[in-house]
Amino acid sequence: MKLIEGIDNIANPFPNAVITIGNFDGVHLGHQALFHEVIEKAVEIDGTSVAMTFEPHPIRVLHQNSHPPLITLYEQKVELIERTGIDVLVCVPFTREFASIPAEAFLEDILIRRIGMKAFIVGGDYAFGRNREGNLEFLKARAATHRFELIVADWIQTQSNGKSRISSTRIRELVTAGDVTGAEKLLGRHYQIRGTVEHGRNRGGKLLGFPTANIKLYDELAPRTGVYAVTVACRDGRYKGVANIGYSPTFDDHVFTVEVHILDFDRDIYGEKIRVNFIERIRDEIKFSGIEALSRQIRRDVETARNMISL
Structure with a gap:
């Protein structure tokens, strides 16, 4: 896996880039399924599988006095994403200035021109850009114009405590309660x-x-x-x-x-x-x-x- 720290360090667009974006704290089974879907799509179009994440976690920048402890520190997160087989991991230094980028500029300048995105795989509640204006409706309206395929991935479900979505929040709850065996089932590892x-x-x-x-x-x-x-x-x-x-x-x-x-x-x-x-x-x-x-x-x-x- 190639690790690129900072948007400015992307020398050229990646061939037929298939990308997903997120914090990926924990790199749990839901994240892993998303990465595998990105990899499969990249193979299908003879492209490059790309994941983009942020350091530090955006909540730590935007809500400095109220943020959750991390399930995985940056070093471990990189290791775990590499294990999935992703071709490229782009880590963006997260700042308030970066958070203020409008969704349109983020899509055109970073995803299309800089990364070369041909397919975008996201979860059902995904949003990006200033004030989270880059939601699914925004992406659907621009997919044809910018010639990229938008794929909304299915949530990965868990049967523990009823059928619910695997999430970093749920894993934090389990670890905080001491239920490390329950957390293992959602993480796919100890x-x-x-x-x-x-x-x-x-x-x-x-x-x-x-x-x-x-x-x-x-x-x-x-x-x-x-x-x-x-x-x-x-x-x-x-x-x-x-x-x-x-x-x-x-x-x-x-x-x-x-x-x-x-x-x-x-x-x-x-x-x-x-x-x-x-x-x-x-x-x-x-x-x-x-x-x-x-x-x-x-x-x-x-x-x-x-x-x-x-x-």
Whole structure:
């Protein structure tokens, strides 16, 4: 996949470009189906499959004090879109100036002239341009004049909690509730966070007998506080693990942390980037009577996780 960051870095229009546009937070099964439809259409017309996304997320620019945490950070989003087989990903730096571009100018100057669009595949509620004026009616009225085919993709449905559309909003709700297995069904993969291992409070190994890798979240969505069976991808392989998300009530810290005990692992990974995939929720975070009681419970959690996970 070719990654182009910025409209001005598109040297020439793509041959018979078939494009879809969106934020694609999560790159969930609905997004994946959209990308595959773009790819199939591009093959049909001997063209180029193109996806356009934005960084940062438009809501973070337009509503700075009220925006949801991200399901996938930019790095992971690019990786996941590449896996779908899309030929070109155009990432547009999103600004208020970009948001003010009229739909007509966006269509003519960017999609038609710059990208070379021959087919546009969108969802049923898609709209672009200033004040979202580039809606389906707008596109239908201009498709013949600008010689592009407009294709409205069907929503991908889920049977969980009744028949409803797969959406980033629904995935956020599931992860926030701790239902990482439910989120997996909509994502098509385990929910993942990633970060650099930092020095913690130096008590996991010394006090409890279970050393932990501590990672700091930035914009990612954190699952509900509790203990989870996880897999951990490090530089040298993939391991089973147990993650505790929360405030360590037994120690009365009141500081939010993400701590991961990696099973059968003793390498120093401070400063290394790791990826944590959430397999299943084990239990709530509990305040124990003391360190010994907490240590016994962690031992049980480790065995539970070991039995839940297959590598």
